[in-house]
Amino acid sequence: MERGAIALDSCPGGLDLRLTLESGQSYLWRREDDRMYEGDPGGRYYTIVDDEFVRVRQTDTTLEWESTTDAEPVLRELLRLDDDLDAIMAAGPDDPLLREAYAAHRGMRIVNDPSFPCLISFICSAQMRVSRIHGMQTTLAERFGDGMEIDGETYHTFPTPEQLASASVEALRECSLGYRAPYVRETAGMIASGDARPEDALGLAYEDARESLTRFVGVGPKVADCVLLFSLGYLEAVPLDTWLRSAIEEYFPECDRDSYRETSRAIRERLGDEYAGYAQTYVFHHLRTAGTVEAGE
């Protein structure tokens, strides 16, 4: 295994690895102690991307890694380490809630997951809690992915489109996918057969790209926005889930519209068109964690 360390002062605005990986953006990393989403400090995280194993740990000043390949360029891409968080914050509107959210969760970055696993994990996310979505992806990898031996331990790749397309709906249901099982199979089949790829959306104007992704079964506007933001680099995408909708009702009532499309347009304008997805991720996370604290009182 190769090893290295990325100096965090080379990542403008810093990095908070745990916030980035445990804020419901990516379901493709696992924590070595298997205690994701339980609120305690993170340790080492690992994933397999393009058949390369990558394990990371954050220290005060670096992001340490060990990998089957030179992981620095991989990590820069996966964790968007070159995004200038201060510039992104400065480019947005001068809003008290937004400012507070940015300050409270410094170093949280938007992820840039590989598109197929991202698409599948967000199809699985419908009506589901983060810990269970994560569990589903782990089960899919264990049942349908390839085993990979690292230091005497077996890890599993995320299944390919072919592997999921050839799985039976029953077998997928047994991964606790529920009614999402046929969606996953159908979508994997569309990609395996070459009929469509998530990347077909690349290059399209944002709303056209969102529309394009809804061709996949199990993908409506919300899931499409997640894939655009967390995999295809559309930083203006704002996934309108129930949490964000209620936040909009409370904090930005003037943006509340009848349709997904119109509410999306209004909130993007309100949060700053270019980086609305970043703003959304911070606000969403801020309100969520604040809610947890209040609930504990």
Add this chain to the structure above:
DNA sequence: CCGTACCCTAGTTT
């Protein structure tokens, strides 16, 4: 564009 059914399970309430 609108309403409803959908699969599963942890957490809560009877």
Add this chain to the structure above:
DNA sequence: AAAACTAGGGTAC
């Protein structure tokens, strides 16, 4: 303590 009940990052029809 076992059995209902509820809701949880939507989408297809």
